[in-house]
Amino acid sequence: MDYLSADSHLLRDIVSKIYLNYIRRVARCCDFEVCGVVYNHNIKFLKNISNDPAFTYLTDPRDYFSIYNQITCAFHSHLASDLDLSGLDTQNIEETELSQLIYSVEGDRFLFYNYKLQKKFIFSL
Numbered sequence: 001m002d003y004l005s006a007d008s009h010l011l012r013d014i015v016s017k018i019y020l021n022y023i024r025r026v027a028r029c030c031d032f033e034v035c036g037v038v039y040n041h042n043i044k045f046l047k048n049i050s051n052d053p054a055f056t057y058l059t060d061p062r063d064y065f066s067i068y069n070q071i072t073c074a075f076h077s078h079l080a081s082d083l084d085l086s087g088l089d090t091q092n093i094e095e096t097e098l099s100q101l102i103y104s105v106e107g108d109r110f111l112f113y114n115y116k117l118q119k120k121f122i123f124s125l
């Protein structure tokens with residue numbers, strides 16, 4: 001696993017710091033996993049339709065299918081769990097073929113999984 005600074009160009013090319021701060025602020029206000037997509041220099045929060053949203057997330061593909069080709073990564077938060085991909089996260093990545101950004105509320109850190117590189121990066125703001 002590689003550690004990045006939030007100003008690293010590797011990251012900045014993918015998700016701007018403004019969006020990272022925004023995801024962080026929203027996630028810290030919620031008692032469930034927030035989720036969404038970063039696309040075309042924009043951000044879209046999606047409804048978490050999981051039956052157990054404090055511990056997992058699930059999105060309706062119809063909510064992002066029209067912008068799928070513009071998505072640079074999907075994101076979601078973890079409340080108390082460790083900052084790593086869960087089994088469900090790995091399954092989601094394989095099904096959607098999207099890179100994944102995870103924010104851990106407890107650890108106040110991000111994990112970025114780059115789908116193309118098949119590599120994980122950890123960083124904080």
Ligand SMILES: [Zn+2]
Pocket residue numbers: 076077078085086089102
């Ligand atoms: Zn997760």
